[in-house]
Amino acid sequence: MKNVSIVIPRGHFSLVNIEGTYQIFSWVNGWLVSQGKPPYFKLQLVGLSKPAQQSTGLYEIHPEKLIEEVNSTDLIVIPAIHGDFDEVIEANADFMPWIIKNYKRGSEVASLCIGCFFLAATGLLDGKQCATHWQFANEFRKRFPQSLMVDDKIITDSDGLYTSGGAFSFTNLLIYLIEKYLGREVAVMAAKSFMIDIDRESQSHFILFTGQKEHHDEEILKAQKYIEKNFMERITVDELAQMFGVGRRSLERRFKNATSNTVVEYIQRVKMEAAKQELEKGRKTVNEVMYDVGYSDSKAFRGVFKKITGLSPIQYRDKYALSRIKRTLMQDS
Known part of the structure; x- marks a missing residue:
């Protein structure tokens, strides 16, 4: 049996992460019993005080144990914790030595969504790949440059440390853990029961690229x-450097530091975001969209689009234009 400690933080935490983890792992226990097998997960809510109330005042949870009452655990689950990061750390600082101590003793640790920030603050993610909600990936990089943020991933697994992408993608991490602990059959049954898209690996096509402008480099x-105004034109690094009176190397270095993208990557992302918006409208062919964003080589366009979104232009249009459900309802009516 695996002892699972679900962290109940102080502040504004994700009740969905907590309840979802408890519900899915409990379902697995019930399914195993129905098959004549013993339950696998021993679940406990662990907090710093009893009871724990969300800072929003909407919910109150009664942890079963305080951290000093947990003698050993196999898996620690950290939910998303919202609000000012420094305040989150201060309010929940006592969890950190407890998490570090248990990890060094052999416990695994899973962070859900922006719970990755809290896990990274322990130092355990230094030098390791991790994921979080794509919207907060650049903020994470600035705070924890020693960690290896991969904003396109739904799940990371590194030396007993697990992280998940944003929002409800935490369910994909839970299914991943179920398969790792109990095998494919149980994972498939859980995925089907909760209608979770098993084996989803990327959150790339959910990402909205708005450009990273939370910096103070005026030339950049x-x-x-x-770039954002003239993306349909051919723009080169040399032209930009000359236009803004900056050396090419200096521009490339400063641009990367400010935006976490090279100049070429930024141009590509701006073009692909414009292409995504047009494909979502569903009014133009892929070739028309390709020309609108400044590409004439269909192979190059498709390659860059798939690299950034994880889908081909046609797959993206079919997924996000007029919904398949709506099309079906229109056909049936």
Whole structure:
């Protein structure tokens, strides 16, 4: 049996992460018993005080144990914790030595969504791949440059440390853990029961690229705005450097530091975001969209689009244009 400690933080935490983890693992226990097997997960809610109330005042949870009452655990689950990060750390600082101590003793640790920030603050993610909600990936990189953020991933698994992408993708991590602990059959049954898309690996096609502008490099901001206004034209690094009176190497270095993208990557992302928006409208062919964003080589366009979104242009259009459900209902009516 695997002892699972679900962390109940102080502050504004994700009740969905907590309840979802408890419900899915409990379902697995019930299914195993129905097959004549013993339950696998021993679940406990672990907090710093009893009871624990969300700072929103909407919910109150009664942890079964305080951290000092947990003698040993096999898996620690950290939910998303919202709010000012420094305040989150201060309010929940006592969890950190407990998490580190148990990890060093052999416990595994899973963070869900932006719970990755809290896990990274322990130092355990230094030098390791991790994922979080794509919207907070750049903020994470700035706070924890020693960790290896992969914002396109739904799940990471590194030396007993697990992280998941944003929002409800935590369910994909739970299914991954179920398969790792109990095998494919149980994972498939759980995925089917909760209608979770098993084996989903990427959150790339959910990402909205708005450009990283939370910096104070005025020349780079001007370059970003120029790219976003003229993305349909051919833009080179040399032209930008000359336009803003900056050496090429200096521009490339400063651009990367400010935006976490090279100049070429930024141009590509701006073009692909415009292409995504047009494909979502469903009014133009893929070739028309390709020309609109400044590409003439269909192979190059498809390659860059798939690299950034994880889908081909046609797959993306079919997924996000007029919904399949709506089309079906229109056909049936």
